[in-house]
Amino acid sequence: MAKLPVDKMRELERRFGEVEARMAAGPDADAYVKLASEYAELEPLVEKIREHDKATSERKDLETLLADKATDADMRDLAEMELPEVRERIAALEEEIQILLLPKDAADEKSAIVEIRAGTGGSEAALFAGDLFRMYERYASDKGWRVEVLSASEGEAGGYKEIIATISGKGVFSRLKFESGAHRVQRVPETESGGRIHTSAATVAVLPEAEEIDIEIRAEDIRIDTMRASGAGGQHVNTTDSAVRITHIPTGIVVTSSEKSQHQNRARAMQVLRARLYDQEREAADSARSAERKSQVGSGDRSERIRTYNFPQGRVTDHRINLTLYKLDRMMIGEIDEVVDALISDFQAGQLAELGDAARK
Numbered sequence: 001m002a003k004l005p006v007d008k009m010r011e012l013e014r015r016f017g018e019v020e021a022r023m024a025a026g027p028d029a030d031a032y033v034k035l036a037s038e039y040a041e042l043e044p045l046v047e048k049i050r051e052h053d054k055a056t057s058e059r060k061d062l063e064t065l066l067a068d069k070a071t072d073a074d075m076r077d078l079a080e081m082e083l084p085e086v087r088e089r090i091a092a093l094e095e096e097i098q099i100l101l102l103p104k105d106a107a108d109e110k111s112a113i114v115e116i117r118a119g120t121g122g123s124e125a126a127l128f129a130g131d132l133f134r135m136y137e138r139y140a141s142d143k144g145w146r147v148e149v150l151s152a153s154e155g156e157a158g159g160y161k162e163i164i165a166t167i168s169g170k171g172v173f174s175r176l177k178f179e180s181g182a183h184r185v186q187r188v189p190e191t192e193s194g195g196r197i198h199t200s201a202a203t204v205a206v207l208p209e210a211e212e213i214d215i216e217i218r219a220e221d222i223r224i225d226t227m228r229a230s231g232a233g234g235q236h237v238n239t240t241d242s243a244v245r246i247t248h249i250p251t252g253i254v255v256t257s258s259e260k261s262q263h264q265n266r267a268r269a270m271q272v273l274r275a276r277l278y279d280q281e282r283e284a285a286d287s288a289r290s291a292e293r294k295s296q297v298g299s300g301d302r303s304e305r306i307r308t309y310n311f312p313q314g315r316v317t318d319h320r321i322n323l324t325l326y327k328l329d330r331m332m333i334g335e336i337d338e339v340v341d342a343l344i345s346d347f348q349a350g351q352l353a354e355l356g357d358a359a360r361k
Helices: 005-022 028-069 073-101 122-143 173-179 262-288 337-360
Strands: 112-118 144-156 158-166 181-187 198-208 222-225 243-248 254-258 307-308 317-318 323-325
Touching: 005 028, 028 073, 073 158, 073 337, 112 173, 112 262, 122 158, 122 173, 122 181, 122 198, 144 254, 144 262, 158 173, 158 254, 173 198, 173 337, 198 254, 243 262, 254 262, 254 337, 317 337, 323 337
Parallel strands: 181 307
Antiparallel strands: 112 158, 112 198, 144 158, 181 198, 222 243, 243 254, 307 317, 317 323
8 A cells, every 4th residue: 555645644634724714713605615515525534634643643652662671561561462453543544544535536426317228138128227227216215315307218018218317415426426337137027938037238327417517518519309209108198399309419419308398308408418428528538547547347338247137046246346245135125335335445446556556656
């Protein structure tokens, strides 16, 4: 592991004290909001730095006791017992501080737009897409996040050919961003009389929700078409031209929304378009930064097979980190934290390794 950047740590401590003092002085509302945001970001890191300082001081005192020939036997025994525990605590704190100092993804605190599409496998793929959506919906509910469906195209036997939804809350993107990719399912369809296992797939794309300040869309760069919305099986067919299709001319990205309100459809389509353009910008920047090395977790390539859900064995395997869990039933009701945490830890380990490599060069 790379050595802790002591000068940077002291500078962050100094800045934390400055922010604290300015907040106590009672600034205006706008300044207070900005200061409170910075305070919340710095506080967990500064707490760990102070814990590390205290533990380091304890270690020095214990080492001094052991080095002093005048230390009596009882004190020496006590110091010898405590020293390994203190060293272990220091090592753990150093790792936590290194992780907190890692470069932050500017989009991590944002809400997310989740797009799920049925892939190969026909009706079974659409049913699986529905299962995935419910998995994320339940996960979001457990986290206190809000889910809103922007558009949905139902499968003939249930589930979804495509569903797009916003998941709103603090830090949604940081928890879900590694879900992007191809998800494969192996199970026996209800219509399969011979008990044969079928394999089908669905793709997931998780995009950080973009604000207008994140991405500017010029009026002359888009073409907006309205068309007649259609309902499933001819029922509830909307006879007005309420469906909206927006084409972003420079990139060729096309977004459609076909709910009942044309005004709402336009707003939702712009919301999705903004997220896709923002994601495209982020991917271009990431590619430029890491052309020579891709993270082990994966680049978020939509075609990359990331996970297999094997229902007969109750098994879930994430192929990027070789993690296999026999908790499929729990995962499908939204208990995905174990996988999410493992993916984040693996990504952070890769970042730490890169920092260590850079420090040795």
